[in-house]
Amino acid sequence: MTDIGFLNDRFMSLEEVKISPDDRGFQFGDGVYEVVMVYEGKPCLLQEHLARLEHSAQGIRLTLPYTPAEWEQRILEGVKRCGYQHCKVYIQVTRGIVPRDHLFPGQCSPTIFMSFREMTPLDENLRQRGVKVITVPDIRWGRCDIKSLNLLPNVLGKQQAKEAGAFEAIFIREGVVTEGTSCNVMIVRSGVIHTPESNHHILEGVTRKILLDLAKKEGLSVCERTIKAKELFEVDEIFLAGTTIEVMPVVAIDEKPVGTGQPGPTSQQLSASYQDFLSRLV
């Protein structure tokens, strides 16, 4: 079992992968990405991730080099080659290699990079105990629905959270909740799940969508709407949703307890449903 790299249609050891400094990913963040979890050799929600990769690529006017079937074939091959039962696939496509110029290059193939690495499971204690979050101003650009490589504000927000002893930072844009630095945000009020509606300021999370569907199937009410920042301090529960963190209960926000200060029943119910959903996929 070993980490595997993939560059421009060729598998190699991850150490072998070398990128040109003229890659537009390196100089402009001119590219898009996805992260896919593989449980027991099976990529989880792959079609959903590939559809979003296509959405992101269209958003920056980049033509993806593969069809979903071609992606899938290569991803399955990489999973097989790395040999890890549970692994994490990172997929990145940039606009290619050309001497630096803001303008799109004329003749230039996109750079396709993938890594296949062993999955480091999240500390289960975190999910059991719940996590602290902070709120930070959302200073990101206007197209956060695109999963692009322009991630500096996300990096800075996450680091700020860590330094405040928190797990994640929740972005607030003009008094309104958008999302975490690498996850979506949901709140529970009187048994109803509320989450920011999809727009250019949030990423349409794959896990977010699954959770909303699962909630509806279990008879829970779901409401996608504008959520004011101050509401975060008046809720019964908050939880985060994402590919790697799955369902993560929030027990404190800006040092104030959320609800009882313990993971709430709806978060726990949805977390169990999501685990069940995942187990039925493999």
Place this chain on the structure above:
Amino acid sequence: MTDIGFLNDRFMSLEEVKISPDDRGFQFGDGVYEVVMVYEGKPCLLQEHLARLEHSAQGIRLTLPYTPAEWEQRILEGVKRCGYQHCKVYIQVTRGIVPRDHLFPGQCSPTIFMSFREMTPLDENLRQRGVKVITVPDIRWGRCDIKSLNLLPNVLGKQQAKEAGAFEAIFIREGVVTEGTSCNVMIVRSGVIHTPESNHHILEGVTRKILLDLAKKEGLSVCERTIKAKELFEVDEIFLAGTTIEVMPVVAIDEKPVGTGQPGPTSQQLSASYQDFLSRLV
């Protein structure tokens, strides 16, 4: 004479420079950069560019590996090695190489990349005739005073300009002029030069500052203030200012003529002053 690369304190041919796909520049745009022009072997306004690199690095909480003197020594060495009389130095520092995680890496050295390439002179006809520009919404993040690698909106704006038959796009944020995708914007009304004041929404251009100083020395009035987008259509002159384009007169904006539709006297005067300033530097 040959293109030269520099990676982590070592000179090499530019083709030899290879970047890890785990470089945070490649996956997060987690880095800063500068472009320095070298005329007759002499880096132009190097201390100003290095000071701004320091400002940018502080803005993303990155510690630069070199003092200004250490940068200068290496840049002069690169200029010597490449052998071009006029060359363009690209300087990029990222937060280093580490398996993907938004959080700052604990132990990790920054990646220092530089390229030394022959300068391609700008078509003088452009400056003689002036250029067309378009206006586009400014959807960039809230810290455009940082010269970071998160340049996707700049790339998309510049490409949009090209496809509209224009040279540059001017960003408009909530009805207010900020800057071009890779330059500052100045307007002339009744002989007075106006330009957006420095704040988090514009890059404090090195050329911008020199031009404002030169204008004052020549007895021209200068006013740094908020400029409404609609003012762009009521001015005598517009010009762009930047390291590579120097002073570039704008003769049409969104297909409407600026002033007489010809490069104006103030733009031409300042362009000549800037040429004179540069010639005195070398």
